[in-house]
Amino acid sequence: MFQGLGVEVLSMSVDSMFVHKMWNDEELSKMVKGGVPFPMLSDAGGRVGKVYGIYDEDLGVETRGRFLIDPDGVIQGYEVLTPPVGRHVAETIRQIQAFQLVRESKGAQATPSGWHPGRPTLKPGPDLVGKVWKEWKTEMAFD
Amino acid sequence: MPEELSPGCARPTGDPVGEIAAHQTAFEQERKEESPVILIGKKAPDFTAPGYHNGKFINVKLSEYLGKWVLLCFYPGDFTFV
Numbered sequence: 514m515f516q517g518l519g520v521e522v523l524s525m526s527v528d529s530m531f532v533h534k535m536w537n538d539e540e541l542s543k544m545v546k547g548g549v550p551f552p553m554l555s556d557a558g559g560r561v562g563k564v565y566g567i568y569d570e571d572l573g574v575e576t577r578g579r580f581l582i583d584p585d586g587v588i589q590g591y592e593v594l595t596p597p598v599g600r601h602v603a604e605t606i607r608q609i610q611a612f613q614l615v616r617e618s619k620g621a622q623a624t625p626s627g628w629h630p631g632r633p634t635l636k637p638g639p640d641l642v643g644k645v646w647k648e649w650k651t652e653m654a655f656d
Numbered sequence: 657m658p659e660e661l662s663p664g665c666a667r668p669t670g671d672p673v674g675e676i677a678a679h680q681t682a683f684e685q686e687r688k689e690e691s692p693v694i695l696i697g698k699k700a701p702d703f704t705a706p707g708y709h710n711g712k713f714i715n716v717k718l719s720e721y722l723g724k725w726v727l728l729c730f731y732p733g734d735f736t737f738v
């Protein structure tokens with residue numbers, strides 16, 4: 514899925530690489546054929562997590578921080594959730610597609626709220642000022 | 657791209673590198689609260705970290721991925737439930 518978008522995935526937790534191996538080999542490989550396709554990284558001291566602002570000192574774990582980094586190494590988006598609620602991967606994929614489109618257009622196009630591939634983009638410029646209402650309807654934010 | 661690691665008995669871990677790391681060390685020396693340095697639209701703090709991938713132990717440096725889109729996902733722990 515992410516490979517098709519040209520995106521390299523890295524996961525990170527405070528578990529050691531030895532525990533990552535066991536989790537992959539014993540459980541995750543039963544969910545994903547061939548096992549986890551991306552590097553599972555260890556931040557046992559939480560030091561990387563602290564720099565990224567997602568390490569929970571009280572729990573001693575890293576929260577569900579998700580960072581989208583562009584080819585220049587710039588953070589284009591992030592989301593952080595506390596442990597009990599999982600992510601919605603489809604939304605992450607949608608955001609990657611949107612950021613890639615914007616980057617490929619060199620900023621000539623922007624993706625309005627609710628955009629997904631195939632939907633019209635906005636072309637920011639003098640002619641669009643005060644005219645977004647013609648291009649984009651409120652309902653488009655919700656589907 | 658990532659170099660292979662030969663594991664010893666120690667439990668290797670990740671570390672910020674570069675200016676951020678120096679910044680963080682300075683913080684520690686001053687015994688101040690470490691503050692996050694990530695900002696939207698700014699450079700992702702570089703780091704190195706050991707990991708497991710395709711049956712091998714490896715060492716990954718974020719800056720080696722320059723030129724590619726990267727999705728970096730933190731999570732609370734292996735063998736947890738969500």
